[in-house]
Amino acid sequence: MSSATSVDKSVDGEKPELAHKQFEEPRSDLPGLGGSDRGGPDERGPEEELVQILTPMGERISQPVLDTWVADVDGDQLVSLYEDMVVVRRIDVEATALQRQGELGLWPPLLGQEASQIGSARALRKDDFVFTSYRENAVAYARGVQLVDLVRVWRGTAFSGWNPFDVGMATPQVIIGAQTLHATGYAIGCQKDGVDSVAVAYFGDGATSQGDVSEAMIFAASFNAPVIFFCQNNQWAISEPVGLQAVRPIADRSPGFGIPSMRVDGNDVLAVMAATRIALDRARTGGGPTFIEAVTYRMGPHTTSDDPSRYEDGAEHEEWAAKDPILRLERYLESAGILTDEVRAAVKTKSDEVAREFRAECVGLKNPEPLSVFENVYAAPHSGLERQKRQYAAYLSYVEGGTR
Amino acid sequence: MTEQLTLSRALNAGLRRSLADNDRVLLMGEDIGTLGGVFRVTDGLKAEFGADRVIDTPLAEAGIVGTAIGLAYRGYRPVCEIQFDGFIYPAFDQIVAQVAKLHYRTGGNLVLPITIRVPYGGGIGAVEHHSESPEAYFAHTAGLRVVTCANPQDAYSMIREAVASDDPVLFFEPKRRYWVKGDVDFEEEALPLGSARIVATGSDVTLVAYGPLVATALDAALAAADDGLSVEVIDLRSLSPVDFDTVEASVRKTGRLVITHEAAQSGGIGAEIAASITDRCFYHLEAAPQRVTGFDIPYPPAKLEEHFLPDLDRILDAVDRVMGRENSLTGWSAS
Ligand SMILES: Cc1ncc(C[n+]2csc(CCOP(=O)(O)OP(=O)(O)O)c2C)c(N)n1
Ligand SMILES: [Mg+2]
Numbered sequence: 076m077s078s079a080t081s082v083d084k085s086v087d088g089e090k091p092e093l094a095h096k097q098f099e100e101p102r103s104d105l106p107g108l109g110g111s112d113r114g115g116p117d118e119r120g121p122e123e124e125l126v127q128i129l130t131p132m133g134e135r136i137s138q139p140v141l142d143t144w145v146a147d148v149d150g151d152q153l154v155s156l157y158e159d160m161v162v163v164r165r166i167d168v169e170a171t172a173l174q175r176q177g178e179l180g181l182w183p184p185l186l187g188q189e190a191s192q193i194g195s196a197r198a199l200r201k202d203d204f205v206f207t208s209y210r211e212n213a214v215a216y217a218r219g220v221q222l223v224d225l226v227r228v229w230r231g232t233a234f235s236g237w238n239p240f241d242v243g244m245a246t247p248q249v250i251i252g253a254q255t256l257h258a259t260g261y262a263i264g265c266q267k268d269g270v271d272s273v274a275v276a277y278f279g280d281g282a283t284s285q286g287d288v289s290e291a292m293i294f295a296a297s298f299n300a301p302v303i304f305f306c307q308n309n310q311w312a313i314s315e316p317v318g319l320q321a322v323r324p325i326a327d328r329s330p331g332f333g334i335p336s337m338r339v340d341g342n343d344v345l346a347v348m349a350a351t352r353i354a355l356d357r358a359r360t361g362g363g364p365t366f367i368e369a370v371t372y373r374m375g376p377h378t379t380s381d382d383p384s385r386y387e388d389g390a391e392h393e394e395w396a397a398k399d400p401i402l403r404l405e406r407y408l409e410s411a412g413i414l415t416d417e418v419r420a421a422v423k424t425k426s427d428e429v430a431r432e433f434r435a436e437c438v439g440l441k442n443p444e445p446l447s448v449f450e451n452v453y454a455a456p457h458s459g460l461e462r463q464k465r466q467y468a469a470y471l472s473y474v475e476g477g478t479r
Numbered sequence: 480m481t482e483q484l485t486l487s488r489a490l491n492a493g494l495r496r497s498l499a500d501n502d503r504v505l506l507m508g509e510d511i512g513t514l515g516g517v518f519r520v521t522d523g524l525k526a527e528f529g530a531d532r533v534i535d536t537p538l539a540e541a542g543i544v545g546t547a548i549g550l551a552y553r554g555y556r557p558v559c560e561i562q563f564d565g566f567i568y569p570a571f572d573q574i575v576a577q578v579a580k581l582h583y584r585t586g587g588n589l590v591l592p593i594t595i596r597v598p599y600g601g602g603i604g605a606v607e608h609h610s611e612s613p614e615a616y617f618a619h620t621a622g623l624r625v626v627t628c629a630n631p632q633d634a635y636s637m638i639r640e641a642v643a644s645d646d647p648v649l650f651f652e653p654k655r656r657y658w659v660k661g662d663v664d665f666e667e668e669a670l671p672l673g674s675a676r677i678v679a680t681g682s683d684v685t686l687v688a689y690g691p692l693v694a695t696a697l698d699a700a701l702a703a704a705d706d707g708l709s710v711e712v713i714d715l716r717s718l719s720p721v722d723f724d725t726v727e728a729s730v731r732k733t734g735r736l737v738i739t740h741e742a743a744q745s746g747g748i749g750a751e752i753a754a755s756i757t758d759r760c761f762y763h764l765e766a767a768p769q770r771v772t773g774f775d776i777p778y779p780p781a782k783l784e785e786h787f788l789p790d791l792d793r794i795l796d797a798v799d800r801v802m803g804r805e806n807s808l809t810g811w812s813a814s
Contacts, residue, residue: 180604180781209606231781234607249608250566251538284537285569312538314514320537386513445786448779459745463774466808467786473807474792 124324124338125370128345131398133406141349148345150413156197156344157408158422160189160401163213165426167375169433170212170226174379178438179229183210187342187374190400191307192277193217194347195369198355199243199275204261206245206254207277210307214277218242222429223436232440252278252285255304259291262302262358271359275303281312283328284320292364296333301358303351304329304366307341309373314386329366341369342400372398445471481664487657489631490520490596492665493638494558498528501556504642507534507543508560508596517562518598518657540570547593548577556592558642563654564599565608571616578647579622590645594638598654599627600691600741601788604781611778612742617649618719618751625719626672627651629693631661633676633716636669644672651718653691675722677729681711684798685729687738687752689715692789696739699794708798718748726752727759734765735801739789744772766801 128138128145148156167184174182185192192213199205199218207214212225215236224236228247235246248254258276265272282288283306295302308325310317321328326338339350347369354365372395376383408414449464484492497504506521512535515522525533536543540561547557561567567574574595581589601610618625624646628634634652641648670676678693679700688696693714700710711729715721730736736756738749749770757768771789779787799806 181606228606228780231604231606231783234780249606250568281538284539284542286539286541287569312509313517314510315535315538319535380517385515442782443780445783448774448776448783448786452776460775463744466811467774469811470793470796470807473796 125340126337126346126350127340127343128349129340129343129403129407131342131403133403133408133410135345135407135411138346138349140353141346144349144352145345148348150411153404153408153413154418154422156193156348157401157404157414158425159193159197159213159217160344160404161422162426162429163189163193163216164401165430166212166216166222166225166433169430170229170437171375171379173226173434173437174229179226179379180231181378181380182229183212183378184373184375185210185213187372187395187400188307188309189213190344190404191341191347191369191371194344195275195277195305195351195367198348198351200272201243202270202272203275203355204239204243204245204258204272205275205277206258206261207247208251208254208279208282209247209249210279211247211277215242215244215247218244220244222433223440225433226437227440230437230440232443252282252287252291254278255282255288255291256294258304259295259298259300259302259364262295262300262364263298265301266298271301273301273303273355273358275305277305277307279312280306280308280310280317280325281315281320282306283325284312289332292329292332292334292366295364299361299363301361302364303354303358304334304364305351306366306368307371308368309341309371310391311373311377311387313377313381314383324368326366326368334364334366336366336368338368338370341371342398342403344400344404371400480666481662483660484631484635484663485658485660486628486631486634486653487518487520489634489661489663490638490652491522491524492663493635494521494642495524495527496665497558497639497642498524498532501642502532503554504556504558505532505534505550506558506560507536507547509536509538509543509562511535511560516560518654520596520598520652520657521560540566540568541573544570544573544578544593544595548573548581548591551591551593552589556594556642558594558596561595561597563609564597564611564613567595567597567613570595574617574623574647574649575620579620582646583622591647592642592645593647594641594644594650595648596638596650596652598657599651600653600655601778601784602655602691604784606781607778610784612740612773614649614651614718615742615747618748619746623647623649623719624672624717625649625651626717627653627690628716629653629656629688629690629714631659631663632667633714635663635665636667637672637716640669640672648672651690655691656694659694670716673717673720673722675716675725676714677711677725678714679710679712681709681733683709683733684735684737684801685711685713685726685733686794686798687713687715687726687736687749689718689740689748691741692739695789695791696794699791699798702791702795703798706795708802710798715748715752721748721752721755723752723755723759726756730756730760731763734763736764736768737771737794737797737801738768739771739794739797741773741788743775744770745775747772766803769797769800771797 196214196217227233227236255276258274262274326336512525753768
């Protein structure tokens with residue numbers, strides 16, 4: 076901790092009750108570090124400051140700081156990461172098809188963001204807790220959410236597909252950015268309870284414009300909260316390019332709040348995993364919050380209701396297709412002799428099975444009981460609502476009786 | 480000149496005309512420029528008027544409304560789009576604490592000709608936060624005018640009146656009716672923004688509706704006619720101020736009042752109308768005013784929305800109630 080600035084010394088030299096962390100210069104030992112003296116996008120191309128372990132061609136390059144954090148990831152684990160990415164892509168494609176067939180109301184594809192989501196989520200412990208937006212279905216999968224629970228909200232049968240406490244993952248957030256504050260509060264709670272669990276907030280590039288996200292970073296910095304701000308910069312907020320939200324790389328923003336940042340290739344599952352592990356380690360050992368910008372691309376539409384042809388440039392899309400996260404891991408695994416025909420077949424069987432089960436369970440979901448709309452509005456009985464419920468029950472039996 | 484337009488195209492035409500008529504008019508919001516808005520209400524306007532006047536903003540509702548206030552200080556007339564009803568709350572502080580009160584606080588020196596457009600209401604099978612009816616919060620706030628259109632003609636005329644208003648206007652657009660077509664007379668002599676409109680005349684019951692439920696109310700009036708009942712339907716159009724004179728005159732004639740809205744019942748627009756009309760017409764009422772509204776619950780998941788939204792049958796049931804006919808609550812007791 077730097078002693079150059081001492082903001083928490085009270086006038087008479089006594090420590091105030093809430094000893095806030097002293098201001099710390101952004102750590103210079105973090106890879107892809109965001110610090111206040113960095114050049115803007117005009118001075119440095121976005122590519123060269125990206126931290127990467129696997130190139131788009133599937134070559135593994137040496138990245139001294141990151142390498143140590145994924146040194147334990149052996150062939151089996153690589154295959155397992157690969158399998159997860161293939162499976163979640165399959166789920167995503169299947170869900171899009173289900174929407175087209177009228178089985179889902181809407182679906183927000185994660186196509187192209189598999190490495191960002193799997194690489195980060197697979198780094199977490201069971202007792203960590205994640206707060207995501209609507210797009211993190213691969214995170215949910217990695218947290219152990221049941222297949223059928225992924226689609227309940229998109230089929231419109233429930234607002235929460237699962238019990239957050241079963242899987243350490245909050246109900247996905249539709250209000251852009253709100254969950255970053257929840258994650259920060261959760262992290263403050265962990266800190267107060269003296270446990271080393273970490274909270275992770277997932278959000279998009281667009282979300283960084285919301286006041287909530289700035290407030291979350293302020294709280295996290297002031298209380299040195301064990302929280303990770305994991306921003307998937309997929310280049311778009313519906314039709315708005317990231318340049319409208321941030322004139323400098325997004326990773327540049329958090330250092331101003333006193334939160335060090337890393338800017339990683341979000342299509343490189345190993346780099347993402349390493350960065351997440353670094354941030355987790357900082358959080359668990361009292362190092363406080365870290366901001367990770369995973370630079371990736373939304374290869375599909377914003378949601379199944381969106382029409383990107385109105386705003387997206389085809390050439391840019393093509394460029395990113397060449398950086399596909401699954402393809403590059405596949406290439407690496409092939410060159411390392413890990414991706415044998417046997418492994419390939421096993422992964423294919425697994426994703427076929429998952430897709431079949433996913434579809435069957437989705438289509439089999441029943442509509443809830445009408446009167447369930449009155450449930451769980453309050454934790455304790457509410458006389459006004461009870462009256463409405465009874466009157467509506469009377470109404471339903473009246474109309475079902477055929478009188479009206 | 481008259482043309483058949485959908486409600487959303489009529490809004491588009493009204494906004495285009497507003498932009499053309501006054502170069503201080505600006506549109507701002509998320510995805511309204513290149514994309515033309517998620518409902519395409521602003522489609523083509525950026526191409527026509529340029530990115531200086533049809534502005535894609537960063538993703539921040541408080542930012543949109545807050546900067547609109549600064550633009551109003553400079554004499555601009557910003558038209559803000561909130562993408563969906565449920566996303567207005569980040570801007571709630573700027574609207575309620577600032578937009579609504581600054582004219583008062585500045586002793587009338589500052590005018591805030593800000594229009595805040597909000598697609599609202601349910602019935603489209605959407606995910607959460609996409610089907611809400613938050614109008615009562617704003618009608619409860621002094622300093623804001625709150626209006627809602629129900630047909631393409633009013634969409635065209637009312638959006639122009641809202642943009643021309645020197646008061647801030649919350650302009651609620653019934654999103655499930657965006658695709659409904661109707662005749663739009665571009666030279667129509669528009670009703671004043673604060674007035675209601677009688678859309679069907681009748682003598683037995685006054686049925687007050689607004690926004691998405693006006694069409695449902697008209698259907699109910701037709702169905703009631705088959706039962707020998709004459710229902711007068713009022714499209715309220717303005718929720719602040721409410722045109723109580725029009726409602727009062729109707730209730731003096733019919734003696735019975737039913738109000739319907741999608742928003743939850745408690746503290747809603749219906750409660751205000753029931754109370755004010757009871758006060759004005761106490762001796763003319765044959766029955767207690769009835770409200771047919773969404774329940775006092777969060778808007779439910781899509782597969783359950785039919786068990787929240789007022790529909791034809793629930794409205795007719797309330798009509799039966801004020802008529803003293805058999806209805807779902809005949810013989811009902813609270814216990
Ligand atoms: C408060 C709020 N405003 C607007 C929206 C509408 N909306 C939904 S997603 C989205 C874009 C989000 O972009 P980003 O944060 O980059 O996440 P991505 O969708 O790219 O994953 C917008 C504007 C919303 N859900 N909540
Ligand atoms: Mg994005």
